[in-house]
Amino acid sequence: MEIQYFKEFSPALGRDMECKVYGHAGHPVLYIPCQDGRFVDFENFNMTDYWAPYLESGQVMIFSIDTIDAETYSSGADPRQRICRHEDWIRYITDEMVPFMFDMTAERNGGCRPRGVIAFGCSLGATHAANLYFRRPDLFDGLLALSGIYSTQYGFGDYMDDLVYANSPVDYLSNFPADHPYMDLYRERKAVICCGQGAWEQPDTTRRIKEILESKGIPVWVDIWGWDVNHDWPWWYKQVEYFVPWLLEQE
Secondary structure, three states, rough: EEEEEEEEOOOOEEEEEEEEEOOOOOOOEEEEOOOOOOOHHHHHHHHHHHHHHHHOOEEEEEEEOOOOOOHHOOOOOOOOHHHHHHHHHHHHHHHHHHHHHHHHHHHOOOOOOOOEEEEEEEOHHHHHHHHHHHOOOOEEEEEEEEEOOOHHHHHOOOOOOOOHHHHHHHOOOHHHHOOOOHHHHHHHEEEEEEOOOOOOOOOOHHHHHHHHHHOOOOOOEEOOOOOOOOOHHHHHHHHHHHHHHHHHHHO
């Protein structure tokens, strides 16, 4: 498996950001680590083993990035300051990482530019992945969100402002207009949201987002697994094995 390391200055964040790229060709996948996680977590927690068939066959290239959760969701600082910093990280992804991913995969795929990026994450990484997918379906054409929480109450409590609202899928999707131009994009894409009901899982917002998506006619496979399914890596490995073939299946 081809693995590359990059370290580049991010204008959006004002500092160097690191990432690793796995695979030699295929559809770009953005991996967002769990809360406070690092770009090396994809490899260190052995998620590479479960994506290996798709990496080695040239179906996907996975770009694993850093979070800045310690400055945003995990911090006790002023909430407005924290959500503004989170928006800096969103811009880093949409304005810097995604173009880098498009250029790199196009080069590896014979000049064929991808339609979009699959966002993938577990736990708070799933929260971020889902938010990116719903906010920017013009850039993200797939989603695999495992054990996420889809309300900003997790990191910001009862505080609400324009930017907190813009990062809280259960809030902004509740008010999503039926004639929004993104609706056509959602209908052309594949997305999975999954959560268990066992130890450390918090499926309430998964149930809520399922209701919202169904009421809006937004097609997402929302799957709630059993009471034995815990918030932990062994179950995320099983979910990757279960859902990824469907996500990559050509229609």
